[in-house]
Structures are given as C-alpha cells and as structure tokens.
Amino acid sequence: MHEVSIASEIIEIVRQNLPDGFDNKVKSVKLDLGEFTNIVPEALKFGFEVLTEGTELDGAQLIMNILPLKIECQICENVSLTEPGYFFCVKCGTDKVNIISGKEMKVVEIEIYD
Amino acid sequence: MSLITIEKKVLEANNSIADENRSKFKEKGIFSINLISSPGSGKTSLVEQTIIHLKDKMKIAVITGDIQTNLDAERIDKFGVPVVQIITNGGCHLDASLVRNAYKEIENEDIELLIIENVGNLVCPSEYDLGENHKICVMSVTEGDDKPLKYPLIFHHSEAFVINKIDLIPYLKCSLDEMRNNAVKVNPKLKVFSTSCYSCEGMDEWTKWLFHQCRM
Ligand SMILES: Nc1nc2c(ncn2[C@@H]2O[C@H](COP(=O)(O)OP(=O)(O)OP(=O)(O)O)[C@@H](O)[C@H]2O)c(=O)[nH]1
Ligand SMILES: [Mg+2]
Ligand SMILES: [Zn+2]
Numbered sequence: 001m002h003e004v005s006i007a008s009e010i011i012e013i014v015r016q017n018l019p020d021g022f023d024n025k026v027k028s029v030k031l032d033l034g035e036f037t038n039i040v041p042e043a044l045k046f047g048f049e050v051l052t053e054g055t056e057l058d059g060a061q062l063i064m065n066i067l068p069l070k071i072e073c074q075i076c077e078n079v080s081l082t083e084p085g086y087f088f089c090v091k092c093g094t095d096k097v098n099i100i101s102g103k104e105m106k107v108v109e110i111e112i113y114d
Numbered sequence: 115m116s117l118i119t120i121e122k123k124v125l126e127a128n129n130s131i132a133d134e135n136r137s138k139f140k141e142k143g144i145f146s147i148n149l150i151s152s153p154g155s156g157k158t159s160l161v162e163q164t165i166i167h168l169k170d171k172m173k174i175a176v177i178t179g180d181i182q183t184n185l186d187a188e189r190i191d192k193f194g195v196p197v198v199q200i201i202t203n204g205g206c207h208l209d210a211s212l213v214r215n216a217y218k219e220i221e222n223e224d225i226e227l228l229i230i231e232n233v234g235n236l237v238c239p240s241e242y243d244l245g246e247n248h249k250i251c252v253m254s255v256t257e258g259d260d261k262p263l264k265y266p267l268i269f270h271h272s273e274a275f276v277i278n279k280i281d282l283i284p285y286l287k288c289s290l291d292e293m294r295n296n297a298v299k300v301n302p303k304l305k306v307f308s309t310s311c312y313s314c315e316g317m318d319e320w321t322k323w324l325f326h327q328c329r330m
Contacts, residue, residue: 001206002238009124017120027115031124038237038267084266085299095302105124105241111117 003039006105007047011057013107018056026060027111036069036084036102060110069102128242131210135217135245139228142221145328146228148208148244150268151252153234156278158186159311160252160320161229165193167321172328173224177216178231179208186231196220207238210245227328236261240268248273248327251297255279255286259293262300269300274307276320281310 014029029048033039041064048062072079073089074096080089088095123129139146149157158178165174175196178186187199198216200208213230230246232239240249251272253261256279262269269275275297277290294306305323309316 001235002241005205005207005209006124009127012127013120013122013124017118017122019118036267036270038241084270085263085296087300087302107120107122107124109117109119109121111115114116
C-alpha cells in the first residue's frame with residue numbers, strides 16, 4: 001500500500017538529480033530493490049506510472065534490480081541465499097550471520113535524453 | 115542519451131528527519147517507542163495499560179496515528195497524559211515528518227517516555243524510521259501463530275514483541291509457544307512478552323522492561 005509514497009520519494013530523488021535547466025525526458029530510472037523489503041514491485045511500478053503521467057518522467061521505464069536475501073557467516077565466512085526465518089549458516093550451523101543483501105531500496109542511476 | 119549516477123537510498127529524506135527527531139528526543143531526555151500491529155491487535159489498549167502501570171513512575175506522552183478519527187486520542191486523553199492525534203487521511207503509515215510536526219504540539223511538556231502508536235498495519239510502517247529508540251511489534255493470539263513468518267520484516271526490525279489477548283487462548287487453536295518460536299526464528303534477539311489488557315496478565319513484566327529501557 002505504501003508503494004505510492006515510495007514511488008513519490010523516487011521521483012523526488014530523480015528530480016533533484018536532473019541537470020540544471022533540463023527540459024527533455026527521462027528514459028529510465030534504475031533501482032536496487034532487496035527481496036527482504038515490504039515492496040511489491042508491480043505496485044511500485046503502477047504508482048510510478050500514475051505519479052509521472054504528464055511530467056518530464058512520463059514514459060520513463062522503472063528498472064528494478066531485485067536483490068536476493070543473502071547472509072554471510074561471522075564464523076566461517078560462508079555466503080548463502082536464505083529466506084526470512086532461516087538466519088543461520090548452512091555450513092556450520094551458527095546463527096551468527098550478517099545480512100549482506102536483500103534490504104536495499106536505492107535509486108542507482110537514471111538515463112536521460114539530451 | 116546520458117547516464118547520471120545517483121546511488122541514493124529511497125527513504126533518505128525520511129531517515130534524515132528521523133535522525134533529527136532522534137537527536138531532539140535524546141537532548142530532551144525522552145525515550146520513545148513505535149508500536150506497530152495490524153488493526154485491532156490492541157495497541158491503544160496496551161498504551162492505556164502501560165499508562166496505568168507507569169504514570170506514577172514517569173512522565174508519559176502519546177502520539178497516535180490513525181487513517182481517520184481522533185477516537186484513540188480521546189481514549190488516551192482520559193488518562194490525563196499529553197496526547198496528539200495524527201490523522202493520515204488514507205496514509206497507511208506514519209513517517210518521520212508527521213511525527214516531527216506532532217511532537218511540536220507537546221515539545222514544552224516534560225516527557226520521559228513518548229509512545230508513538232502507528233497506524234494499524236503490519237506491512238507499511240515497518241519500512242519507516244520515525245526516530246524512535248525501539249520498534250515494538252504487537253500481535254494478538256486471534257491472528258494465528260504462523261503470522262510472524264508471514265510478516266517477517268516487522269519482527270526483524272523490532273526490539274520487542276508483545277503477544278496480546280492471551281485471555282482468549284482457551285477459545286483458540288493458537289499456540290503461544292509456536293507464535294513465540296516463529297518470531298524468534300525471524301529475529302533471535304527479540305524480547306517476547308505475552309499480555310492481556312483485560313486480565314492484566316503479563317503487564318508487570320512488560321512495563322518493568324519498558325521502564326528499565328527508559329532508564330538505561
Ligand atoms: N480479549 C481481549 N480483547 C482485547 C485485549 N486488548 C484489546 N482488546 C480488544 O480488542 C479491540 C481492539 O483494541 P484496540 O486497543 O482498539 O486496538 P488497536 O490496535 O489500537 O486498534 P487500531 O488503532 O484501530 O489499529 C478492542 O475491542 C479491545 O477491547 C485483550 O488483551 N484481550
Ligand atoms: Mg488504536
Ligand atoms: Zn558458518
């Protein structure tokens with residue numbers, strides 16, 4: 001449900017990073033999105049399209065790079081994919097693990113028409 | 115065509131206001147918690163019980179968020195503590211700027227514990243830092259013991275988990291142990307309480323812990 005507010009934050013970040021006096025269109029917006037966030041990609045895309053209609057971002061493609069939930073063991077340094085609720089090392093069994101990917105929500109880059 | 119590199123967190127604007135809130139609260143000696151649950155799990159009831167148990171020991175204020183009405187603020191107001199109602203008009207979560215504005219209305223009050231009751235929603239609020247010290251997740255036994263696994267993010271972000279309405283357990287197929295275990299699977303550091311706002315069972319343990327957190 002909060003995807004619309006997330007979309008408006010993304011649009012705000014894009015606007016702040018457009019060159020001074022920019023009067024063309026934005027081609028695409030690239031996003032890193034972790035799996036372990038409460039964001040539904042389709043809902044975000046929909047919110048983005050609705051909010052950008054008739055603006056310099058109209059038609060811009062929202063490219064979402066979905067990052068899986070990954071943990072690294074603090075003891076044996078093994079890296080593995082996992083699911084929420086399974087925060088332990090598959091190799092040595094310890095629960096001393098750090099999440100190294102899956103919580104991202106970041107605007108990475110944009111492509112603009114000159 | 116040209117590429118512009120940005121590398122900016124989507125919620126950076128919210129997070130920086132949350133940091134401002136956090137340092138303001140710290141400067142004023144305020145400890146704050148952000149209560150998150152689905153609609154009707156008993157957040158306001160827990161706030162009421164917490165006030166009853168702690169109001170002689172510390173100065174409490176409440177900010178409560180709802181999509182509509184100031185019914186929750188009216189309930190809290192009866193206890194004679196400063197309370198501000200945020201009406202989000204459809205917004206499914208509180209954000210740091212809503213809390214900043216609400217706090218302005220009580221900034222001259224002497225407050226030690228600020229309880230922020232989020233909008234009833236187990237999904238959206240978990241992403242938004244408000245500047246609180248701890249997020250506290252509340253869930254009632256009627257919601258089912260598998261729910262911590264189905265809504266893991268909020269458990270991951272919470273410091274404590276309050277299992278409420280345990281007076282209803284005799285009528286349900288919900289296992290308290292199962293609910294607790296599922297939550298701890300998602301977050302092994304989670305401190306778990308079980309309470310009833312009707313019988314007051316478990317209320318001493320919860321409020322004692324909260325009191326100590328404030329004084330730490
Ligand atoms: N049996 C039982 N009922 C409870 C308990 N705590 C709260 N309730 C009831 O549950 C209902 C919802 O309680 P509220 O405190 O309004 O819940 P809430 O989470 O603040 O609700 P929203 O703010 O609307 O999301 C009310 O009818 C309460 O009386 C409890 O421990 N046991
Ligand atoms: Mg309430
Ligand atoms: Zn290991």
